Structure formats: structure tokens, C-alpha cells
Amino acid sequence: MSKTNPGNFFEDFYVGMIMRHATPRTVTEGDAALYTALYGSRFAVQSSSAFAETIGYPRSPLDDMLVFHVVFGKTVPDISLNAVANLGYAGCRFLAPVYPGETLSSVSEVIGVKENSNGKTGVVYVRSTGYKADGTEVLDYVRWVMVRKKDPTSPAPDPVIPDLPDFVSPDALGNACPIIDRDAYDGTLAGAHFRFDDYAVGEKIDHVDGMTVEEAEHQLATRLYQNTAKVHFNQFTEGQGRFGRRLIYGGHVISLARALSFNGLGNAFHIAAINGGTHVAPLFAGDTVFAWSEILDKADLPGRDDVGGLRVRLVASKDRPCSDHPYRDQGKGYEDGVVLDLDLWLLMPR
Template identity: 60%
Template sequence: MSKTMAGNYFEDFALGQEIVHATPRTITEGDVSLYTALYGARFALTSAQTFARGLGMERMPVDGLLAFHVVFGKSVPDVSLNAVANLGYAGGRFGAPVHVGDTLTATSTVIGLKPNSSGATGNVYVRTIGRNQHDVAVVDYVRWVMVNRRSRVAADELGEATIPELPGAVPAEDLVVPWRVVGGYDTALAGSPYLWDDYEVGERIDHADGMTIEESDHMLATRLYQNTAKVHFDQHAQATTRTGRRLIYGGHVISLARALSFNGLGNALSVAAVNGGNHANPTFAGDTIYAWSEVLERLELPGRHDVGALRIRTVAAKDHPCADFPLRGEDGRYLPHVVLDLDYTVLMPRR
């Protein structure tokens, strides 16, 4: 009897199934340093202990996206080891801040199943929750992923689809705001003079800079998160696929786009929610990522006059600077250079 795990295929999932993911992960200083080396994000709250303390926090928090990726990585062996691609996100909310020394665990619940007409794959919808050592939620979100079947089935054997009603944007009253402006806010040290009051709905910001992904970058990042998905690691297997190459983990592109967004959104100190998102096209080593953002909403936070929230749409493109260009072709599909379309909410000091 084999003692190795081949991962779950589409037919192994059931509605309501609860999955406890293996291997708790204690966040270290090394994790934080490597994350900074991979993306170069410069947001002051997660870069300087002194800045974090100036915003009423006892310690500098870990970048919320690092915590998100670690929790995501926990779920991969059970949910997406045999995936074709991760398709999207909805209803993501960041809870208690994560600090060096915290230990993260993750659980997932299957909330939807959709057989695909090809008979070779199906889409699996899960809600994943990451918790710290005190059993307090640090992040929870819905994602859906296309997973291979163990064997192809005929059209009359596909089975019924159950597609969940996906949550919309996280409302302002449900956002967790772990920091506060207790005195004067130093925009010079933060790196940008623009605060919440300076942004208008509909405003579009070209983040101008680009970052080329090296093969070593995405391999190190994916291993950092203990993400074991075959499509990211096994070139021998990928050589037989349509692309013939290892796919870059979509979260790697999210973190790149977030880092690039500093140029224009430098005071967006932390991500509070991921409202929705799509990995529109695959990304590969050698691609150069550019990004632009649009302000979708300005949200006032209940009882807070020091901090506001901006709902942002960030689009990332490969090998295509983000001046004004269409996202979709006449057929309604994303154009080939669009790799990420992300709707998320950030927290920003007010004047």
C-alpha cells in the first residue's frame, strides 16, 4: 500500500467537506526578509518598527500578503495539487495582524463544485480560513480552482453543478483596522504626500515601473509559501502541456503588483480586503509586470476620522506598459497581456 499522497482530484471533493490542512507555520524574520527581497515593497508600516509604533502598534506587522500566501500554501496539497489553474478570489478579509513568531494554520470548506464540459476537469470552490496560535482568524477568503479529474468522463456522466453565491465587496463596517494615527503623520518618511482625501473615485494611476520575473524569483517564492502545486515546479510534466512551461503562482503576481503600486499609492499602508479577482492569463519567467490602479470607492470607516479606506482595482499586464489600453477584446475575453484583475481594499491615513 502506497504511503505517498497523490493529491485530490475533482471527484474526491464533496459539498460541505471540511479539510484541516497540514503543517503549521511559524513566521520568522527570515521569511520577512526574503519576502522583501523578492518584491521590494516599501510600505512604511511593514518596513519600519518605529513607523509601526508611531501608528499605535506594539510591533511591526508582517505584510498581510505574506500571511495570505502562507495560508494559501497550506491549502494547496489538499485543494489544488492537481490543479490546472487557480481562477479567482472573492470575499477575502484580513483579520488580526500577523507578527514574527506567530504560528499560522489553515482549514478549508468545499462550498461549490462545477463539472466542466470537457469531462477532464472541474471547478472547486473553497472557503479557507487562516488562524494564529490563539485560534484568531488572520485571513479568510473564497477561491475557486480548476482541478483535473482522475479520469475523463462522458457528457452524460458529468454530474450536477453547485455554484455558490460569491460574496461581494467587504463592507466598511467589517474591515479590521489594526493601526491608528495617534499624532502627526510623517508623509516624508512614508514616501508619498497623498492621503485618503487626495484620491477621487474614477481616478486612474499608472504605477509606471516594471519588474521582470526571473525563474529563481518565482521558484523561491513558491517554496517560501510551501506551495506544492505541480504546475509551478515540475518542468518535466509541464513540457507535455499546451504551454510547455512552469506557470508562475498567481499570488506572486499579486505581490509584484502591490509592490509596484507604491508609486502612486505609497500611503496605502495595509490591505484590508480582497473583494474579488481573476488571474486572466498565465505568467512565465521572463515576463515583465506593469500595473495600474483605479479608485472604485472611497469608504469612511465607522467612528474613525484618522483612517479611511479605498477600494482599488489593480490591473497587471505582462510586457505591456499600462498606459490607457483595453482589457478585453471584442469577444469579451481578457486580452493576452492582461494577467491580473484584482479588486481589493486598502487602509490609508486621512488629513
């Protein structure tokens, strides 16, 4: 019996399959600092314990996407080691703040499978949940991923496609962050003075700045999250694939776009939910990422008068500035250069 892990192929998955993933990970101040070095995120609550304590946090929490990446990374050896690409997300809820020194682990359940028409790959739908060591759920999300078949001649399973929510209800967002003292929230220190009431549904914001993806940074980031997917790491195998080179991890693109969104949404300090998302096109080292946002909706949160929910479409492009807000080509498909389409609930002080 082999003592190494080749990863699961498409035919290894079945609906109802439960995977308790190795390895629990204690996330430290060092991880938080390295995350900032990789993406340059500037949101004050996650940058300054003094700022966070002033508005009601016990200390500065970890960046929401750092939590997402660590929980996601745990799942890779079991779910996407043999992936062609991660395709999308739905129903992602950030359930509680996570602080440096806390330990995260992940459990996943397969909720759908569908073989592709080429007979060489299939799509696997999984619900993954992240936990703190005391059992507190901190993150819950669905993703779907295209996975290679080990044997193209193996029979296709009966297709099961889960019914996924279009968006997370605002009623489910209220516990995502503690009650804050909105009067103590200092816009000068936060680097932004626009609050919840200053944004209008339909408003579009070009985040202006761009960041070029470096091979070394991408490799460092995926190692930080212990993401071992071959498509990101192994140039020997990927050099023989359809692109001839390694893909940038989709979560890396999300973190870049989120960091860029500070310029225009600087007080949207917390991601409460990812309603849905699509990695529209691959990204490679050397590409420059730009981003823009559209305010899709605004919501009062039950029992909360300190923060409100902004539903935001966050779009990222490569090698294409976003002054003209690139998105879809008259509804027929995404415009050239668009690489990410993400639907978020963000919390912002009132």
C-alpha cells in the same frame, strides 16, 4: 496502502468537505526579509518597526500578502496539487495583523463543485480560513480552482455554484488594523504625501515601473510559502501540458503588482479585503509585469477617523506598460497583455 500523497482530484471533492491542512508555520523576521527581497515592497508600516510603533502598532506587522501566501500555501497539497490553474478569489478579509514569531495554520471547506464540459477537469470552490495558534482568525477567503479529474469517465457531480458577494462591506473593514495616530504618520518617511482625501473616485494611476519575473525568484517564493502545486514546480509534467512550461504562481503576480502600486499609492499601507479577482492570463518566467490602479470607491469606516477605505481596481499586465491603462476591449474581453484583475479595499491615513 500507499504512504505518499497524490493529492485530491476533482472527483474526490464534495460540498461540505472539511480539510484541516498541514503544516502549521511560524512566520519569522527572516520570512519578512525574504519577502522584501523577492518583491521590493516599500510600504513603511511593514518595513520599519520604528515607524509602525510611532503610529500605534506594537511593532512592524508582516506584509498582508505574505500572510495570504502562507495561509494559501497550506491548502495546496489538499486542494490544488492537481490544479490546472487557480481562477479567482472573492470575499477575502484580512481580520487581524500578524507579527513575526506568530504561527499560522489553515482550514478549508468545499462550498461548490462543477465539472467542465470537456469531462477532464472541474472547478472546485473553497472557503479557507487562516488562524493564529491561539485560534484568532486572521484571514478568510473564497477561491475557485480548476482541478484535473483522475478518471475522465467518472460521472459528473450535481453542479453547485456558491452565491458569492460582489464586495466586502466597508462596515467589515474596521478591525483590519489598530487605531493609528494619523498626526504621527510621517509622509516624508513613508515616501508619499498623498492621503485619503487626495484621491478621487474614477482616478486612474499608472504605477510606471516594471519588474521582470525570474525563474529562480518564482521557485524560491513558492517554496517559501510551501506551495507544492505541480503546475509551478514540475517541468517534467508541465512540459507535456498545454503550455509546455511551468506557470508562475498567481499570488506571485499579486505581490509584484502590489509592490509596484507603491508608486502612486504609497500610503495605502494595508490591504483590508480582496473583493474579487481573476487571473486573466498565464504568466511565465521572463515576462515583465506592469500595473495600474483605478479608484472605484471611497468609504468612511464606522468608528474610525484615522483611516479611510479606498476601493481600488489593481490591474497587472505582462510586457505591456500601463500608461494607457489596459483593461477590457469595449466590454468584450480583456485586452492583450492583461494578466490580473483585482478588486481591493486598501486602508489609508486621513
